Amino acid sequence: MRKLMFLAIPAVLVASPAFAQSTSVTGTVNIDGSVAGRCTFTLPNATLSLGELSLASNGKLDTSRVNGKTATLTGWCNSTAATMAVTTTQLTTGTAAPTGFDNRVDYTATAVANSASASDSSLTAGAGAASTVGLFTGNIVVTLSAASSPSNGLMVASGPGGYTGNVVVTLTPTVTPVG
């Protein structure tokens, strides 16, 4: 009889861990966040001075002064669906040109970033078609081409830098509706 009671002690020891498990609880903190689609130019401005625009031989537009000229901006987009678009404004003096003369230079500007390109011609109003540029960081190289004057006429003289225009490159991230 005395021997049997001694054997009951292990039964108590086994029951003790089972009691501890049943009283544990867990709490969970879920964490989330978001990153907005964003595009930024780290170098947003550049100037392309083309110099003399006319041919000395006949006073007409020297297209070689425009075609192939480049300027480089830098920036980034963090969205795979980011787009790039180009808007051009022709070079003009801002004054009227007499018959036989031109005071306007049209051109096409092509922006290349992340192996994607977007272009626009100043012959047509508004921006050119947008291209998907995606997630990138680095250079946006703008190249001019297809220079022309309205009548291939004589170019009106100007002072230094008297013909002005610009190329605007727009980077747009993916727009995710809120809520």
Add this chain to the structure above:
Amino acid sequence: MKQTIGLSALALMLTASPALAQSNTATGTVAIDGQVRSVCILGDPNPALVNLGQISASSGPRTGKIDTIAPRTVTLPASFCNFAGSVVRVTTTAMTSSDTTSPQPGFTRAVNYTATASGWAVGTAAATSSALRDGTSPTATGTGATQPLPKIADIAVTLSNFTTPGDLILVAGNYSGNVVVTLGPAAVAD
């Protein structure tokens, strides 16, 4: 009250959403400039040479003296200046004999004439040479009015009024002269 708050919050979210998207769009600008030099170009003279042929009368009371010579016109086609404020200038050099020896009394080795440039600005630019009978002082210059706009036009140069100093008898020989037409800015025309 609770429903009103909920609608306000929704309205706020809908309004803020496009603004957030817009602010993330970025633009970069490449400014472009250039210039065009001021230039004037004269068309090639047509004809390039005016050959008057025999200029002395070969019979009648004026034998040996300057004959009647019809005006001649030379055209400088598609001449232009690409700026406002240009003028045309003509400088005539009297026709003189290739024999430079001073002529004997009663003779002359010079033929004067008038050169008139038209087609550029209001009026004309004209110059009449007044060389002496020995051919000295052969040149004269005239400047036209200022053309107020860039212009492209044919400039016509007319040679007329051929005379000799004192209507003297011309020394035999070959005679030559020239007209220089200058197209340029009014400020530095001279």
